Amino acid sequence: MNIVIKQIELIERIDRLIRMQATGSPEELAHRLEISKTKLYRALNIMRELNAPIVYDVSLQSFIYKEAVGFSFGFYHKNRKPNKINPFVG
16 A cells, blocks of 8 residues: 555554544553554654644643544545545545
């Protein structure tokens, strides 16, 4: 599979867990994602470069977003109105 697609899928998984406030510690998250801590921190840094306001909340033991943000990646038909739940489905 393409490296870019794998990276996007990883970011989507991390985003989902952050939204659920269910990442656990960095070690737990890396284990859950079956990646190294180094690869996890690279992905988090990419997300931050894309303006994701990610912080680690010690009391929740989870990464969280400091403010509400959205993330989507993909293509959709310009002639169709995006679906509010999934903007890629017309």
